Amino acid sequence: MSHPYPRSSAVGIAILGILVIIAVTIFNQQFKFNPAVRVLSESTINEGSMLQKNSDQKTESSSETSSSVESKTASPGAIVRLTDKLAPLSPPEHFDEVTLSDKIDGKAELYLPSGFKSMECQRFKSVNKDIWFEMFIYDMGLPENAFSVFSRQRRDNVKSLDIAQYAYQTENAIFLTHGHFYVEMIASAPSSDAVMWMVDLAKAFISDHPELSPKKMDVPDLFPAGNEAADSSQGTEEKEAGNSSGVAETIKTALDKESITLITTDVFGFDKLDQVYTAGYKVNGAAISAFISKRGSHEEAEKLASEYIGFLKQFGGSAIDTAKVDKADDNGVKIHAVEIMDTVEIVFSVGQFLAGVREGEDLRSAEILASEVMQSLLKESSNKP
C-alpha cells in the first residue's frame, strides 16, 4: 500500500535531516574550543564586566586598518602620507573599544566613556637620524569628543600650534584635534627635527581629510574673559562706571583660556551631569573654576541645577543662604550655594544653560565670578531669538 501523503512526508524527512546535520555539527564543534582563548570566569561575568558581550579579538594586523582613518593618499603600509625623510618602523595597528586597553592600559578609561570608536597607531623613524616617534589617531566619533580628550590631557606651559583648531607641542610631542579625530605624536627624544617631522605629518593628515572642517563650539566662548581683561581695554572712568555698587571693586578675575575642558560623562562625580565645559580662573590670584553646560531646555537646566545641589548636600555640602550674586534677583536667576570640603560652589541656570563656579576659597570670590558667568549667559540668551 502506498503512503497516502508522499509529498509532505518527503518534506518532513528533509527538514529532519537538516536538523540532524545541525545537531551533529554543533555537537562536534563544542568540543573543539580553542584553549588559547581566555574568557571571563563565571564570577566576573556575573559582576557585569564590560567585556561580557565581546569575544577575544586580535589586537593588531596590518590588514585590519580601520576605515575611519582610511585615506586614499596614505603611503603604502602607513596610516598617513609620509615625507621622504620618514619610513615606517612598525606595521599599522588597529584597536577598538574592546582592545584599546591592550595598547594604552588604564588610560583607555579616559577614552571609552567619551565616545571612542577606534584607534590607529604606527611608529615611524627618520631615514637618516636615530630617532623615532609614534603616531596615534583616535576616532572619537564627534568633534566635541575629540576636544574633550584633548582638553583633559592638555599639558601646562606648552606652545600652541596653528596647524589645527586645537593643537600644541611640547619638547618631544604634538597633540591636536581634527574634526572627530584626536591625534598624538610622541617622539623618542626631545628634538626640534622630530617636532618638525611630526608637524609635517599632522599637516598631511589634515590635508588628506579636508571634509573635516573645524567645528565652532559655542560654549567655550561663553566663559567671560574676566575683569582683568576688560580693565586693560578700559579707562579709569569706565571702570568706575561699570562698578554697580559704586564702590571700587578690588577683586580681579582672569580666565585661563588654555584650561577650558570638556568633560563628557560623570561630571564632578554626578552621573546625571554630562557634557560640561569647565574653565580655570584666577580671582585675586586664587584658583577657582567655572562651568557651563548647554541643556535641551530651560526646564532641564533648572532641574539639573537642583539635582546637582542635592547631590552635593548628600555628600556633606551645607547650604549657604546668604550667597548674593550680583543682579541675579533682577534677572530672576535662582542661585544655589553650598559649602563643601572647605570650598564654595554656586550653581544656577540661565536659559538652557546650567552653570556655576566650584572650588571657591571664599564666598565673595565665588559670587563675583558667578556674576560674570551669569552676565555672559544672560547676554547670550537675550541674543537668541
Add this chain to the structure above:
Amino acid sequence: MDDKQINRREFLTRSIRTGIGVAAAGTAGYLFHDSKGPDLHAMAYESESTAWSLPDFSIRSASGKIAVVHGDKRESALNAALKALGGIETFIKKGDVVLIKVNAAFAASPLLCATTHPDLLAAMIKSCYQAGAAKVRVTDNPINDPASCFLLTGIEAASKESGAELIMPREENFAPLTLENAKLIIKWPVLKKPFEKVTKLISMAPVKDHHRSGASMTLKNGYGLLGGRRNIFHQDINTIITELAMMVKPTLSILDGINTMMTNGPTGGSLSDLKATHTLIAGTDPVAVDSYGATLLGKSHRDLQYLVQAAAAGAGTFNYSSLKPAILTI
C-alpha cells in the same frame, strides 16, 4: 479516503508522534545545555593542576628595611640605597638565581619614564653578579607586544649587555594559578617558567600616575606576571593590586622616582608629564616603598585605596615612618 482529508484518529496519531519528537529534541537540548559555559582554564590546562604558588622570596631577617636616596643618577642612587640597607650581600648570596621583574609595559623610549630604566636595570644586574649570583633573569609580560617593548625601552639591550637572560612571555611560560582566598586570581595564567629554580626576586618599577588606580609603582608591577585578558581586572583595580601584593613577595623592591610621571599616566608621552623628583626608594616592604613613592606624586596612602587594602591584607605597612627609613642625599 481523500489525500487532503485525514480523520480524527490519523490526526491524533500524527500529533502525538510530532509531540514526542519535539519533546525528545527539547529534552536532548536541555541535557546538552551547559549554562555555565566551558571551564576553559581546566580545558586549556587539562594536564596541569593549579596547585602551584609563587614562593615567598622575602628574607625574614631583612624585613622592615627601607632606604630613600635623593640624587639624580640612578646607578649611584641604587648603590647608595643598597649600602644603606646593609649591602647587596644582605639579599643576594653566592649561587643565587635572581629574577628581576621589570616594568616593560609599553614600547616607549626610556626617556619617558613609563618603564623600568635600562640604566637602573643594568646597575642592579651588575650588583647581583658582584654579590655572587649564579644567574640573573629579567622578565615581564608587557601591555604592548613584548618584542617591541623590550627593544624600544632599552631593557633588552641592558639585560644582554649586563649578562642577564631576558625571558619572553611566551604562552608556554604561563600556568594557571589560584591565590588562596582570592576573588580574582583564580585559575589565572601567571608567568611560571621564569621562576624555575629562582631563589631571589627583585621588583623594579618607576613611579607613575595611573588613570585608574591613582598610581603605578612596585605593587602594580605584579600585573606584569599575569597573562590572559587581564584588562578585565581594571573593573576592580584595587582588589587586583591587593591580590598581587599577596601573591608576589619579593626579596627587594626598587622604586625609581628619579623622574616621576606626574600626570597622564600610565603611558605619559610628553616629557612635560615628568617631574625631576630625584628620589630612589629601596626596601623589603613593598607597601611601605609604594607609600613613600606616593608622596612624590603629591599623594598619601589615603589617596590610593589599594595601599590601604594591601596593608589591611597583611602585605606590609603604609606607615613607612615606623620603619625608620634611612634617608640619604648624594
